[in-house]
Amino acid sequence: MKYDHIQLAYFLRRKNRFVASCRLKENNEVVDVHVKNTGRGKEVLVDGALVALNFSSSTKRKTAYDLIAVKKQNHWYNIDSSAPNEVVFQALLNQTIALPELKGSITLVKREVTYDNSRIDFYFETDQAEKGFIEVKGMTLENENIGAFPDAPTTRGLKHIYELMQAQKQGMHNYVIFVAQFAEIELATIHETMQPELQSAVCRAMKEGVHFLCYASYVSATQLELTKEVPFVLDTPFKDPLK
Known part of the structure; x- marks a missing residue:
């Protein structure tokens, strides 16, 4: 499973089961992202964690990014439920x-x-x-x-x-x-x-x-x-x- 449009960001907070707020590493823009996993994820989705966001150009979406993976210590964890x-x-x-x-x-x-x-x-x-x-x-x-x-x-x-x-x-x-x-x-x-x-x-x-x-x-x-x-x-x- 490979993702072609990844941008790195910092996790800020989870607004609900499906949406989180992140700050893009490249330009510090704060964006809402789709969380592709309804599990709690509290052991990895912590304030300031480095995360990988996959960009989508679709105009039908409410958010332009999917939260794909999060880095804990030196390891990446994929949280894309699909x-x-x-x-x-x-x-x-x-x-x-x-x-x-x-x-x-x-x-x-x-x-x-x-x-x-x-x-x-x-x-x-x-x-x-x-x-x-x-x-x-x-x-x-x-x-x-x-x-x-x-x-x-x-x-x-x-x-x-x-x-x-x-x-x-x-x-x-x-x-x-x-x-x-x-x-x-x-x-x-x-x-x-x-x-x-x-x-x-x-x-x-x-x-x-x-x-x-x-x-x-x-x-x-x-x-x-x-x-x-x-x-x-x-x-x-x-x-x-x-x-």
Whole structure:
């Protein structure tokens, strides 16, 4: 995932879930920007943080910039909620993501497919008549080289877990892929104290056969690229960096 029109800025404040105020590094102009992630992001979106803004010339937009990434210490964190889906989609097409327990090769991938009462990120088929769903989640919370999801309670994410369990019972192959927005993590888990019900649902889903995968990423101000798979270990303790 590459961005072609990046400008650097300093984060000032978040006005609401979708809009933030930033000061452009080049000329000190203060601009409103679209925040492409509704998570809290409080561990990275702090006053004065260096951020990457992607410019859009569209006249239909309320803001001319999207907030794409933020720098914390010496590392960039991509917070574009659409980026994880795009990099996973390309990896599926290139077959650089290996889905456990599939016998065949993926021959078809469809985006945003309705199942039950939700839209699941991807539906796939293989040359061995296998079918399944893949839900992608961006992981933006990290501490002590452990990535965790979620950074805020997610009703939608919980709903997806239950529906993937239902699809699993119908003989389909189902996966959740976490795209960690950082490279230097050793494993990933669910942030149980943030949403205990989600942790319980994931535990049940794993017993039903739903697979949970996590990929670390190389992140810069202009790019997000999958680098390696890291273990997903549900019972790993996670310390919230803000508590």
